[in-house]
Amino acid sequence: MKMNCIIVDDDELVLHLVETLAKQSDFLNIVKTCSTAVEASNTLLKEKIDLVFLDVMMPGMTGIELLNSFSEKKPIVIMITSNKEFAVDAYDFDVCDFIVKPITQARFLKAVSKAKKIFEADRYIADDDAIFAKVDSVLQKINAHDIFLIEALVDYVAVHTFTHKYIVHSTMKEIKAKLSAHDFFRIHNSYIVRIDKITAIEDNTVVVNKRSIPISRSNHKDLMNRLKLL
Amino acid sequence: MINTKNSIEMKFCNLDYLKSISPDNPKFMKEMIQLFLKKVPQSIEEMNKFLIAADWHNLGEHAHKIKSNIQTMGIKKEILDAAKQIEDNCKYQKHLDLMPSLLLEIETEFNEVYKELEKELSRFSEIMKS
Numbered sequence: 001m002k003m004n005c006i007i008v009d010d011d012e013l014v015l016h017l018v019e020t021l022a023k024q025s026d027f028l029n030i031v032k033t034c035s036t037a038v039e040a041s042n043t044l045l046k047e048k049i050d051l052v053f054l055d056v057m058m059p060g061m062t063g064i065e066l067l068n069s070f071s072e073k074k075p076i077v078i079m080i081t082s083n084k085e086f087a088v089d090a091y092d093f094d095v096c097d098f099i100v101k102p103i104t105q106a107r108f109l110k111a112v113s114k115a116k117k118i119f120e121a122d123r124y125i126a127d128d129d130a131i132f133a134k135v136d137s138v139l140q141k142i143n144a145h146d147i148f149l150i151e152a153l154v155d156y157v158a159v160h161t162f163t164h165k166y167i168v169h170s171t172m173k174e175i176k177a178k179l180s181a182h183d184f185f186r187i188h189n190s191y192i193v194r195i196d197k198i199t200a201i202e203d204n205t206v207v208v209n210k211r212s213i214p215i216s217r218s219n220h221k222d223l224m225n226r227l228k229l230l
Numbered sequence: 231m232i233n234t235k236n237s238i239e240m241k242f243c244n245l246d247y248l249k250s251i252s253p254d255n256p257k258f259m260k261e262m263i264q265l266f267l268k269k270v271p272q273s274i275e276e277m278n279k280f281l282i283a284a285d286w287h288n289l290g291e292h293a294h295k296i297k298s299n300i301q302t303m304g305i306k307k308e309i310l311d312a313a314k315q316i317e318d319n320c321k322y323q324k325h326l327d328l329m330p331s332l333l334l335e336i337e338t339e340f341n342e343v344y345k346e347l348e349k350e351l352s353r354f355s356e357i358m359k360s
Contacts (some may be wrong), residue, residue, distance in 0.1 A: 017262065
């Protein structure tokens with residue numbers, strides 16, 4: 001599986017150079033090259049990005065400010081800069097590696113293989129992405145990838161997969177905490193959907209598995225921000 | 231593969247660094263030279279404006295940026311040092327009287343760099359046609 005990456009640098013020459021290096025790697029998929037931190041920040045909101053190549057000094061919003069803005073799910077970061085002094089700041093942010101310009105092929109590859117190790121370790125945990133839910137008297141394993149909808153019932157929640165509907169004794173809050181915030185979104189007090197299972201949005205409803213589910217007004221904007229809109 | 235080594239003798243630039251990034255890739259070389267010729271004269275023009283306006287913050291940021299462009303094209307170390315000096319002087323607001331001559335030093339060298347890169351660019355275009 002390839003790592004989705006973006007490259008952030010206000011210098012087009014560096015951008016093109018890093019892009020060329022990244023293309024030589026079999027396990028990198030370049031989603032976008034960004035010339036401002038703001039552009040990068042928007043991309044990070046909309047796409048699933050695993051790795052960011054980040055320049056420290058950019059006008060407007062600096063790389064450090066961008067790092068500060070990351071919320072819960074932080075991508076792996078490789079910093080690129082001409083100034084060694086920034087390395088100190090970088091370590092405060094758990095940056096995976098720090099490359100001082102001029103970037104060489106060997107140094108780039110070393111940084112990327114470091115990132116790959118972290119990525120694979122994280123994925124190993126993510127593959128384990130299943131919940132065990134009490135259904136009647138059995139602890140039933142439900143794979144998070146199969147869930148498209150979770151629906152609140154009075155004292156229970158209904159977990160819908162394409163093949164089953166599990167009635168689980170739990171609360172929306174509890175089940176939401178167990179699922180990845182990146183994949184699942186609470187569109188309404190009574191509904192959580194898996195974002196990649198949404199097939200259409202119509203006024204104030206989303207369609208998952210041919211079912212129309214209402215979106216509450218307060219969550220509408222957040223949901224739109226999470227999707228790639230044209 | 232296309233031979234990119236037989237370049238004309240270059241006096242002001244050294245493209246070994248770029249070749250090491252993507253060996254046997256004249257397309258990449260060409261694109262990088264084009265980007266340099268497009269972007270760097272603009273940066274120098276901006277720097278001159280900031281110098282006249284005594285806008286040390288912006289002058290310093292541009293000097294910082296131009297350092298990696300200097301390294302990319304393998305331009306001589308004195309020019310890299312001059313850019314570094316502008317950056318530092320701007321940051322610490324010192325030796326501001328030296329700025330015009332430092333910037334002029336970079337600009338004079340760059341004028342030769344542009345000519346040399348233009349020649350190299352047409353050579354790469356020939357290589358890619360053949």
